Amino acid sequence: MDPNEDTEWNDILRKHGILPQQIKITQNDIYDSAVERAQEEESRRLENLDLDELDELEDEEDDEVLAHYRAQRLAEFNAQLSKEKFGELTQISKPDYAGEVTDASESAWVVVHLFRDSIPACKLMNRFLSEIAQQYRATKFVKIVSVECIANYPDANLPTLLVYRNGDVKGQLVKLDSLGGLRAKRKDVEKYLLGVGALDKSLRRSLSGEAEADSGDDSDDGGAKHSTYFDLSKGL
Template structure:
């Protein structure tokens, strides 16, 4: 049929049917080419993401090391089967001396330093035991003045400083004038080696080793 003789509405319908394009597309503009979408990242943003990932990875590794160390410490404490102590405990009477020996945990080693003010070596030994107490928290280090021990007559100046070692109420070591085994300027390592030689100290506490590793 001659399109010119058709009514305008039919002519428009025929045009739409025969056209391969969507009328909506034509209404958007003469060009059917759509601009390609922009990428959601750029080389700079990708680089920043890698840097952030490395930082997060490093943080995760540090957290993992701390978590493992904490787990090992907790396991070590459970396997120690005994209480932990802090510093050297001062005993103020003979009764306190007997109590710490008889009532302490059966697996706890008790090291008692008997001293007297002014006696050579007592003050230095005190400082050494302070150091050892920090390295062996499962050992109970104590000191008592011979004058208040209730047995002052047995501890004259020539047998001081004395170190007595107990476990489960039994005496494991009795060292009178212990400084005779050391040089004039002895250190905590000398006292440690002496007690270790007699098997009176446990394996060095894991916590002390862990703290040294943290310093790296």
């Protein structure tokens, strides 16, 4: 006996709860299910389009649906712009330090370069940081003359990077030795900062004419574990 068969006996058994009630699928049910699947697929497709691609579909799609996704993309774009508010390496002085670094780090990562113009490695680091600042505009990059920041700070420790977040030093890179010295590349410094967590890779912008090979190998931890650590914050 087939319990799903539509017979008078089975109807009696269903009435007394011996067999479960028969679920009948109508043509309307099939149509509604197909429409729902199509709407879900269309939503997934539209969610992956940018503003320009949505504009191209203006004559093909429902205005209300497009307006919804366009507003969503604009909100995402504006949220990204609110994060990417820096974009350059700026020089500060000792009186600026608390506001430009410690206080600023409450809302964004801040990378500080202690430098001297007379030291080649510092010039190299300044060039790297200027380029990285253009790529990662959600991170604040500043430089300050070493002895102005910390009295009698030894040139032998330069260049020095201090990485701040939420008012605290989260990472220190002392000299370029661990990154290859004067043979270091921009991607080596970028890897170190990624390893510390100071850079948001999802917001990375490419420099004009940048080669893909120079973007760095993502396979390691950014070199943070190789840097020498000194407690420099006490002298600030």
